[in-house]
Amino acid sequence: MLNKNMETFLCCDSDYEEAGVVLFGAPFDSTTSYRPGTRFGSAAIRRESYGLESFSPYQERDLLDCRIFDSGDIELPFGNPTRALSMIEERAATILQDGKLPFLTGGEHLVTLGAFSAVYDRYPDVHILHFDAHADLRQEYLGSELSHACVLRRCWEKTGDGRIHQFGIRSGDRDEFLWGKDHVETHRFTLHTLEETVARLGDVPVYLTVDLDVLDPSVFPGTGTPEPGGVSFDDLRRAVTLVCSRAHVVGCDVNELSPPYDPSGISTAAACKIVREMLLALPQSRG
């Protein structure tokens, strides 16, 4: 008798009960204002992960030794951000309740709000580490408060001042930067100052949100709003490894891969490798 056809991120095929990390995808891009397509991101990461090795020569670790469960993509209603966010929050809450770490792949950056809400409920003292080209701090955008361009502002409404730490920011309107000075910690252009922040945070619970457009468009063309002048792949690889291995990460996400703008596949390959390095570095994924 033949088996059913399973689809997971490379080697993430533990039983749910034994897994310490649970992947889930949020294929949503309805508020994307420039070039839609990130809805295809989570499936592409899962599918193209088979072009990777499970072993990382950077960390000398192997996904074959990890206990990770990939729960697939949530089926989300396009055009209805409120309901989509509830569904994402619910999935993250289930995972947290079962004592596992939720690892979300987007979708547009707005999906972070769903996962972060569940994390915030469980860890009210959580800080956010935010890697991005864009500040995402607007009060509203094109008449909507639930937009990718407002997502960190919505998170701030939960955390209050001083608990959002942004890195790599190189785009935003004047008001975002002005407002940000009083309420969040913005490190422009690079990730160089990350190590000091991670050290300072110590054992505080951390939610890590990686908008992959923090990468330079040469490395990561496949995204909704490419912003020239970004960080290198090795910079981001080192940064996520640092955070996942040294900070007390209690939830995380990787978002804004848009496969339709990635004709050569290099953006998806970069996304897969960042996800692999994060999974290998998170203590929760090891036995």
Next chain:
Amino acid sequence: MLNKNMETFLCCDSDYEEAGVVLFGAPFDSTTSYRPGTRFGSAAIRRESYGLESFSPYQERDLLDCRIFDSGDIELPFGNPTRALSMIEERAATILQDGKLPFLTGGEHLVTLGAFSAVYDRYPDVHILHFDAHADLRQEYLGSELSHACVLRRCWEKTGDGRIHQFGIRSGDRDEFLWGKDHVETHRFTLHTLEETVARLGDVPVYLTVDLDVLDPSVFPGTGTPEPGGVSFDDLRRAVTLVCSRAHVVGCDVNELSPPYDPSGISTAAACKIVREMLLALPQSRG
């Protein structure tokens, strides 16, 4: 002194006051469930119309002789269908109020609901001629009633039974076809029976909505949900000419062009030519 840089559909540069037909674009695709991208459709039609001649050898007429105003695209809020539809309805209402014919280019098919609502307010006895691959008659889709897959059902809630005439339909779920039998007139697969319907309608006001995916994907690959087995370009060209010249058209739209899926540009070229033939056939566009 230099002039400002104007952008219109080919030759549609009349003064607003003198125009009999007014073009407007609705770059919206937030409820698209399969492959987004129709938000770029209206701008592509405007831009690529310059690959066309203004003269039609089919009708022996020339846009140079027409009085048409292109009012450009409305700036719509992504992720908020309710508000987007209000804005479209408002623009159509203004045009109707000024005694001109509103000609909408999408965008996804949902945008029809905005323009049709304005037309219905003015012409409560209006019928709909609907060319499409899909029935679009669902009560709801993915939990939403404001979805491209429900747009004709929403229109029916205004018109009631027997006033929607569909042609070319070759896809839908079982329930749509079942429901449709009792409430609308569905001509499957082809446009062959159109002439009889147009004759029967006589002077009744007609809203014409053209989902370009009624065309075969070989002719029109650039759309969200390509459905093999469609009609030919000449079939559609003849059909829209017939309706625009013989029926009493009081509003119309052309939608579902998705330029990201049109690498060779043939879909945009087909859309432009259908728009040209409609404009040339509408009595309102002539002096």
Next chain:
Amino acid sequence: MLNKNMETFLCCDSDYEEAGVVLFGAPFDSTTSYRPGTRFGSAAIRRESYGLESFSPYQERDLLDCRIFDSGDIELPFGNPTRALSMIEERAATILQDGKLPFLTGGEHLVTLGAFSAVYDRYPDVHILHFDAHADLRQEYLGSELSHACVLRRCWEKTGDGRIHQFGIRSGDRDEFLWGKDHVETHRFTLHTLEETVARLGDVPVYLTVDLDVLDPSVFPGTGTPEPGGVSFDDLRRAVTLVCSRAHVVGCDVNELSPPYDPSGISTAAACKIVREMLLALPQSRG
């Protein structure tokens, strides 16, 4: 607790024991001489089937009422046709042994030889209905006898004369056509003469092999060797429906979709719809 992430062709999620038809994919293209890429065909068909409706307005049937199991793709060794064919044959033999119909999706056309071998073992009187642009009757090609260009010749070595019926053939070298006159039945250019052949075959077991490049490249650009001058989608749709509903089909395959050459996705959409229509027409897929 969350469920595992299953991937099947649209609605083909029966339990194996209850299924009458079993889908399996053979992602192999190592002997492709012109443009490789068909290895991605079976996965693309599975993935993009979600752009389809499960209901067919042509047959008035619904996949929701069918009992089909999708067993996924076989992991095949690239560069080793002999071993790949054994693995395909083994999978088909298991399915036949369990009293179910094997339905193979390619991959290049060579994969047919694996599935047909298993079918031939069980039904030694089987005939082949072959839809293709190319005769595929060479004794060898580029020094190899296991090549896509030789696959029907290899099948003939099993069946002997008069049991291969080709339709739509519009390309081959002079020797293939000459040899073919004495050994197989070749209907050039169209599928028009199919009905008579199906009637003549009566209850004889039939293996149906559909090389999708029988379609015109306008309808089906995404293939290794596009041959202008092919049949229309409706011609092929009607032909496969005829064979699957009226002949005694005991095995079948659909092959030669090459997604890298299908930038707009229309070829994959056509392939999915042909597979759907075949599944709906096969009596084995119904309860």
Next chain:
Amino acid sequence: MLNKNMETFLCCDSDYEEAGVVLFGAPFDSTTSYRPGTRFGSAAIRRESYGLESFSPYQERDLLDCRIFDSGDIELPFGNPTRALSMIEERAATILQDGKLPFLTGGEHLVTLGAFSAVYDRYPDVHILHFDAHADLRQEYLGSELSHACVLRRCWEKTGDGRIHQFGIRSGDRDEFLWGKDHVETHRFTLHTLEETVARLGDVPVYLTVDLDVLDPSVFPGTGTPEPGGVSFDDLRRAVTLVCSRAHVVGCDVNELSPPYDPSGISTAAACKIVREMLLALPQSRG
């Protein structure tokens, strides 16, 4: 000792002295007004001809039996139409002087003027058979008389009235159609009336110019100005076979393939097959 690396159209590798037909390419597109790229057409036709069989099942003839020499592409100066046309004319004149038939592949349609000038010098009573979507009869275009949009007008300046026979024309400005009525014979939209014209021409020398955009864009998307509503591949295949086998062809060309707009390669495949069928039908290519 190794041989030099030759590149020719499929099997067109006769010695020059023995050849009856000589191919040459004119990779020029500097006057293209809409989308450039036809400069890559002649090389693409040569290169991709290896995806074809040398045998035609339509004509039951084989290029292996033909005597054709492919002299490669002329290196033309971009931005200088006058000089480019002289160079093309010179090459054609050499071929004619050696008693062979010149067969030009473009490039944009303007290149016809170079080849036709040489033919006209040798055959002052020559007629032109012209297959095209566009009338190409303007006196000037964007301020230039040497433009692709004027090429048949320039030819007419040599031949005078009544010796240009156009087929398939479906685009032009009003003045071109008006002027054309008095000076050339224009058959709109289709090739249906060709047979009668060929019969009427009898033994008169004929120059055949095929602008491949006469094909429908579904069949031939890869061109500078796609015009929906064109002829089918089989229509064009039959038409060129008819002309080349029954008329007294003394020179010919095939032009306007633009590979950058042909992502799936079907346009190049169509162009190659049209060239093959023409070569097989021309009596000069046989021994």
Next chain:
Amino acid sequence: MLNKNMETFLCCDSDYEEAGVVLFGAPFDSTTSYRPGTRFGSAAIRRESYGLESFSPYQERDLLDCRIFDSGDIELPFGNPTRALSMIEERAATILQDGKLPFLTGGEHLVTLGAFSAVYDRYPDVHILHFDAHADLRQEYLGSELSHACVLRRCWEKTGDGRIHQFGIRSGDRDEFLWGKDHVETHRFTLHTLEETVARLGDVPVYLTVDLDVLDPSVFPGTGTPEPGGVSFDDLRRAVTLVCSRAHVVGCDVNELSPPYDPSGISTAAACKIVREMLLALPQSRG
């Protein structure tokens, strides 16, 4: 009453009279020898500028505070470089005459000659700062003196020795480099030595011409002749900011963006951002 549909570079919508900088586009590429397509560059820069923010976090300035007029693209005759250059020169002369700074977007690099001629007439002591991968110093190219490969040589014929300063040059034939040693100042491979040159120039009027292929192809793939080994985006961003804010710039251009070779849009995004940074740095654009 509805407004006309204006199209400008992001926020460049001042009245002409009040503007200090005037943008204009030259969509010309007829002398391009390798891969045409830069004719679409100026329109793409205008259109895609809406993916940018008007605020620069590098300069802490905002286009909302600037006075810039975008006069759109000139309609140029393809295939006629002499006439195209006159039209460009004329536009630049008008702008200069009105006391404003002309800012040209190409188009191929040859268009620089038109704008520079007008600038030279007004500022006979002008120097040229030239960022490029290619020396562009040939006396002629493919038989023509008006070619992109000769454009700085033509400029030198006006300025004479020592007034052209090239940076980033990494390609040219042997003769160009030899000739260049005696007549221009060539800084190979990088922009590192720019600061010293700008300091040395002091208040001398400067024309800045930026061939965007000076960027590495990873950052800027969308160009006619990609040359591996170029400068980074940040290097170029800093360089143009330096020149525009510290040198006495009296005219400038940005050229060689070829959208058909930019499938992911990152080249256009880079071009837009370079234009934004230049506009923000130029003192003429502020009140």
Next chain:
Amino acid sequence: MLNKNMETFLCCDSDYEEAGVVLFGAPFDSTTSYRPGTRFGSAAIRRESYGLESFSPYQERDLLDCRIFDSGDIELPFGNPTRALSMIEERAATILQDGKLPFLTGGEHLVTLGAFSAVYDRYPDVHILHFDAHADLRQEYLGSELSHACVLRRCWEKTGDGRIHQFGIRSGDRDEFLWGKDHVETHRFTLHTLEETVARLGDVPVYLTVDLDVLDPSVFPGTGTPEPGGVSFDDLRRAVTLVCSRAHVVGCDVNELSPPYDPSGISTAAACKIVREMLLALPQSRG
């Protein structure tokens, strides 16, 4: 009388007898496990070399002064690695026997085994310098010992321990890295330690194999398995120049360019320039 149409890498048109270096292509990719397409690599390098200058400003040398013969591509049987490798070995042996240096362009990396076998027969003390993202040291892959992923392991079976020197390696499975520690010299991630190795090798004969995926995917997207985190173009350019000018190179290859994944052409441009720099640096190519 017209000449035959020759096709060579830029300026590599010496007579065979006079040439010191002989280029040949191996268009083979049948064992590629992820994304096929490298079969088109050698032809693309030849064709696109015409976008390059023959002069290198890095080395101040010109291909016009070199004596190189391009013998074109071998016609290889797809699906039969054993036979393909024999044919490659035979071509390389002929070139070596004639006292010339064989320079192979792939194709997938497996082709190296053919050329290296011939070199090893003549120079049994040869060492290998290997630039690659992948270790390629597996005993078998997907059941086959003749796979691109095993090619250096097969070479090691000839050379034994200590004679393979790998640089830039950033991907492999755990066992490859473990095995490699005892048998080969692996320099991870960069080429920085190359100079010391070249110095140490002195006059020992060296075979240089360049898998172009050692480059970062931003620079070289067009390859089968893009691995983020690679070396820059200038790093590789300097490395190959160093090896070709200072080591005793007796054979070399450049492989793994896959044009279908290179939509903007930058990968092919990079490959061409690496080949040019190698040819210019090899003493055998000069008189």
